[in-house]
Amino acid sequence: MAPKQWSNFHVGRECSHQKWSRRNTPKFTVSSGDTVSFDAIDSSNGQLDTSSKASAIKTLDLGLANPVFGPIYMNDAQPGDVLKVEVLNLEVADWGWSAIIPGFGLLADEFPEPEIKIWELNREAGFAQFKNMRIPLRPFLGCMGLAPANDEELSTVPPTNAGGNMDCRELSVGSTVFLPVQTAGALFSCGDGHAAQGHGEVCGTAIETPIRATLRFELLKNQPWMTAPQFQTPPLAQIPNPLPDLGTYGALGVAPDLYEATRSATRNLIQWLVQTKGLTRSEAYILASVTGDLHIAEVVNVPNFEVAMTLPLGIFS
Amino acid sequence: MAPKQWSNFHVGRECSHQKWSRRNTPKFTVSSGDTVSFDAIDSSNGQLDTSSKASAIKTLDLGLANPVFGPIYMNDAQPGDVLKVEVLNLEVADWGWSAIIPGFGLLADEFPEPEIKIWELNREAGFAQFKNMRIPLRPFLGCMGLAPANDEELSTVPPTNAGGNMDCRELSVGSTVFLPVQTAGALFSCGDGHAAQGHGEVCGTAIETPIRATLRFELLKNQPWMTAPQFQTPPLAQIPNPLPDLGTYGALGVAPDLYEATRSATRNLIQWLVQTKGLTRSEAYILASVTGDLHIAEVVNVPNFEVAMTLPLGIFS
Numbered sequence: 001m002a003p004k005q006w007s008n009f010h011v012g013r014e015c016s017h018q019k020w021s022r023r024n025t026p027k028f029t030v031s032s033g034d035t036v037s038f039d040a041i042d043s044s045n046g047q048l049d050t051s052s053k054a055s056a057i058k059t060l061d062l063g064l065a066n067p068v069f070g071p072i073y074m075n076d077a078q079p080g081d082v083l084k085v086e087v088l089n090l091e092v093a094d095w096g097w098s099a100i101i102p103g104f105g106l107l108a109d110e111f112p113e114p115e116i117k118i119w120e121l122n123r124e125a126g127f128a129q130f131k132n133m134r135i136p137l138r139p140f141l142g143c144m145g146l147a148p149a150n151d152e153e154l155s156t157v158p159p160t161n162a163g164g165n166m167d168c169r170e171l172s173v174g175s176t177v178f179l180p181v182q183t184a185g186a187l188f189s190c191g192d193g194h195a196a197q198g199h200g201e202v203c204g205t206a207i208e209t210p211i212r213a214t215l216r217f218e219l220l221k222n223q224p225w226m227t228a229p230q231f232q233t234p235p236l237a238q239i240p241n242p243l244p245d246l247g248t249y250g251a252l253g254v255a256p257d258l259y260e261a262t263r264s265a266t267r268n269l270i271q272w273l274v275q276t277k278g279l280t281r282s283e284a285y286i287l288a289s290v291t292g293d294l295h296i297a298e299v300v301n302v303p304n305f306e307v308a309m310t311l312p313l314g315i316f317s
Numbered sequence: 318m319a320p321k322q323w324s325n326f327h328v329g330r331e332c333s334h335q336k337w338s339r340r341n342t343p344k345f346t347v348s349s350g351d352t353v354s355f356d357a358i359d360s361s362n363g364q365l366d367t368s369s370k371a372s373a374i375k376t377l378d379l380g381l382a383n384p385v386f387g388p389i390y391m392n393d394a395q396p397g398d399v400l401k402v403e404v405l406n407l408e409v410a411d412w413g414w415s416a417i418i419p420g421f422g423l424l425a426d427e428f429p430e431p432e433i434k435i436w437e438l439n440r441e442a443g444f445a446q447f448k449n450m451r452i453p454l455r456p457f458l459g460c461m462g463l464a465p466a467n468d469e470e471l472s473t474v475p476p477t478n479a480g481g482n483m484d485c486r487e488l489s490v491g492s493t494v495f496l497p498v499q500t501a502g503a504l505f506s507c508g509d510g511h512a513a514q515g516h517g518e519v520c521g522t523a524i525e526t527p528i529r530a531t532l533r534f535e536l537l538k539n540q541p542w543m544t545a546p547q548f549q550t551p552p553l554a555q556i557p558n559p560l561p562d563l564g565t566y567g568a569l570g571v572a573p574d575l576y577e578a579t580r581s582a583t584r585n586l587i588q589w590l591v592q593t594k595g596l597t598r599s600e601a602y603i604l605a606s607v608t609g610d611l612h613i614a615e616v617v618n619v620p621n622f623e624v625a626m627t628l629p630l631g632i633f634s
Binding site for chain 2 (some may be wrong): 015042067104105108126157158159160161165166168170174199200201202203204225226227228229230231232233234235236237238244246249250251252253254257259262264265269271272275285291293294296298299300301302303304305306307308310313
């Protein structure tokens, strides 16, 4: 029997594009049940490496960022169908980067200066070290998406109802994502390897890394009720976690606007890290992006909504 | 040695108020380290019971809703201090209610008709039954808060930076909440028992229930950097969960506005429940409120933000 990771098809780094478009020529056609491997450069598109300094962020060409790899054509896929994508395997590089990019991120107005953090990824032990903290690796593809319904050419940065740059940390190994097909053949592409990220990705970057992915595709015919991506995650017991189970610490943000409540929760957690853990504000902002989780505590007690950002306390152990 | 739940002080149902105000007369004074028990009626203030029908929602007097119990005066507490509150024990009644209240909730425009669901709470087994689903009980106080800094009298419905109706599901037994003191004595009150709730409380109600709470108080002097509630949760292994670990199902909402992305994620999860689990839209909306969790997937890929609502699949087992 073929191993789970076995694939007939491979999409290499040369199959790169930066627009979601149904005019992109597919690399090959797959059928329901087929498995495909992908080799994706990091989201800087090779502009950053282990020797990069903050000055490299200043000269980063964002027009080159967030390439995706593909597309592949799903035989018989039509609008109204759903493409089911199972994440079978993900291999990250032995390094990654996170950055504060001026003008980008949830607190862009409060963090105007560029910063970079180069990570060494300990793939065997399953974590990345940051001072006295250990960030558990839970890799995923930031980008998995389909071409749009008409002839428009869309940037690969914002996500859409056909997926794309979802940056959804739940889509790791063992998870399945369901994408509503917009055009004949679906035209799936992926990229943007993340070694770890919290819910929210608040500073605008995860631990960005080159990644090799193995995905299995299935076509679900005639599911027009599904109009945006949906997903399934594996049992908790199947998710690798090298950290001790010490609970979480969380900060609330309270405001009449959900976006401001989100900013406030993030700012308050950063303040806690600065006050009690001795981090700089920039370090705390990056840490919040790669391992802090934004939950909506309540969104009904008008006029004040409430967002919580939590951190696993095991990272300090 | 006194047991953990032992308390010198008790706040009964008669110590009820519906405004946050520093003019409320405290029931007694406590010192750092003291433990207090509270007996709180449900958030309808006794207007609903196990025999209530949807018609009772139509005539519900919201002016009576969300009473809190207290206040108690913390010796030596001053603005700039923080009141630390440990949740030692919570006992819910053997019943609860959830409702769709016209004009209230995240999707109020899409659910104009009143509905009520009366729950039987199986406290020994740790769940509430809903058709073929089991909702795990994880009780918490929806309201824990302090009086404001000046002479204003605030409604107990919206939360503030001094806490109040936080409806934050993480504040269950074993958790600790830190509340920034606004006025001399802090003037803590609590109430609004919830037997179970998801992150978000989307239909506007949790499983609302009478509750008995035992809380331990501590005063942390001179912590002016903390300007909104923060909290700590216990290790996962200490949180009771009667359900099998089957992973989650989630729906994404994608929109340029975080509130609309939240509405969309909720609507999409409801649609999945209707299509695949045979629930009515109203049943699905209530289920999403009591056990669906809203996470912010990403809040940086402008112009489209993304919210996920997830459900534990163990509820269907």
